[in-house]
Amino acid sequence: MIIYKKHSLLFLIITILGVLTLITPFKEQTDYNLSVLYFDGKKYDLYYSPTKLYVDYNGTTYNLLIDKKNELIDLTIGDINSDGNEEILILVGSKGSLYGNEVIIYDFFIDSNDFKIQEIYRNDISTVKPWKIKTCEIDNDDQMEIFIAVNKSTYYYPSIENRPFFFNFKNGILVKKWTGSKVRAPFTDVYFADINNNGSDEFIVIEEADNGGFVIAVYYWFGFGFILQAESLVYDTIKDFSIIHSDKGIYFEIEAMKNGKLITIILEPSTDKTKNGIYLLKERS
Numbered sequence: 001m002i003i004y005k006k007h008s009l010l011f012l013i014i015t016i017l018g019v020l021t022l023i024t025p026f027k028e029q030t031d032y033n034l035s036v037l038y039f040d041g042k043k044y045d046l047y048y049s050p051t052k053l054y055v056d057y058n059g060t061t062y063n064l065l066i067d068k069k070n071e072l073i074d075l076t077i078g079d080i081n082s083d084g085n086e087e088i089l090i091l092v093g094s095k096g097s098l099y100g101n102e103v104i105i106y107d108f109f110i111d112s113n114d115f116k117i118q119e120i121y122r123n124d125i126s127t128v129k130p131w132k133i134k135t136c137e138i139d140n141d142d143q144m145e146i147f148i149a150v151n152k153s154t155y156y157y158p159s160i161e162n163r164p165f166f167f168n169f170k171n172g173i174l175v176k177k178w179t180g181s182k183v184r185a186p187f188t189d190v191y192f193a194d195i196n197n198n199g200s201d202e203f204i205v206i207e208e209a210d211n212g213g214f215v216i217a218v219y220y221w222f223g224f225g226f227i228l229q230a231e232s233l234v235y236d237t238i239k240d241f242s243i244i245h246s247d248k249g250i251y252f253e254i255e256a257m258k259n260g261k262l263i264t265i266i267l268e269p270s271t272d273k274t275k276n277g278i279y280l281l282k283e284r285s
Contacts, residue, residue, distance in 0.1 A: 037077055039085045039108050046088070048075055053090065055108075057115045064106060064117060067092070073100040078135025080105070080144050080169040087120070089146065091133050099129040099151060105169070121172065128152050128165070136192035138221040140199035143168055145177060149190055154181045161186045164203070183207070183219060184228060193243045195250050195269060202229065204252075206241065209234045216241070216252060216267060216281055230279040232267055236260070252281065 032047035037055060045056040050071040053064040073091040080087050087107050091100030105121035125148070132149035139145075146167045153160050163181060167174040185207040192201040195218065203219040203226055213234040219226035236257035244251050244266075251268040258265070266284035274280050 037086055071095050074133050076133050076135050078144050091130050099131050101126040136201045138201050157181050206238050214238045230281050232281040
């Protein structure tokens with residue numbers, strides 16, 4: 001067990017398997033990405049870069065040290081143990097690598113008015129070459145799922161491709177929920193959002209199209225697998241993707257190459273259908 005804790009406003013004492021390491025607080029966050037962590041009903045800033053990870057708690061910064069040989073590959077936040085507070089989940093890998101070696105999970109608690117960060121899980125999953133981690137709720141069962149995108153072959157599909165793996169966190173370990181060989185086509189990126197406001201997240205992927213190019217495809221969970229619900233038109237490339245929440249619902253904003261031009265496109269659900277008989281993610285005029 002590794003516990004990270006503060007003993008003064010001037011220094012951080014990191015307790016690692018009984019060895020104390022003195023670390024000065026981190027003050028400059030301009031070169032870091034910013035996320036938000038919810039703990040004990042309050043919001044705290046989380047700063048991260050490929051080599052550092054910090055939590056800002058009431059003006060004091062707590063350093064979640066990453067091995068100097070490794071880099072942060074990806075990070076996500078979510079209440080994976082249903083205790084009302086969010087955990088931090090990270091993939092770390094060798095410097096310069098596109099893939100992770102380990103998945104690590106951190107939890108937080110208050111002890112004698114002192115904020116503490118505890119590593120609650122670590123596992124070497126390097127054999128499946130993980131490259132993305134997300135939390136989601138695909139089946140509205142009040143137990144959050146953990147999605148990990150991996151890059152590997154399977155028994156029935158020997159080519160090396162990105163594969164969708166889903167887990168739950170139970171009794172202190174990752175438990176398989178669905179480790180799929182593939183969805184309809186090879187995918188290059190993944191997102192989650194509750195598009196129809198039914199309490200379950202849809203599985204949104206950027207997929208390779210049959211005859212070249214890429215599409216946005218939306219899937220929903222059905223018992224033990226995913227069903228294709230909607231898709232966009234085919235674009236030459238999709239360079240950027242954002243999920244926009246508005247008073248009128250959720251829509252997607254993409255930057256894509258279309259007919260040789262890079263343009264920004266708004267996609268929204270519609271009752272129109274594509275040539276595949278699937279609901280169209282329609283371009284807003």
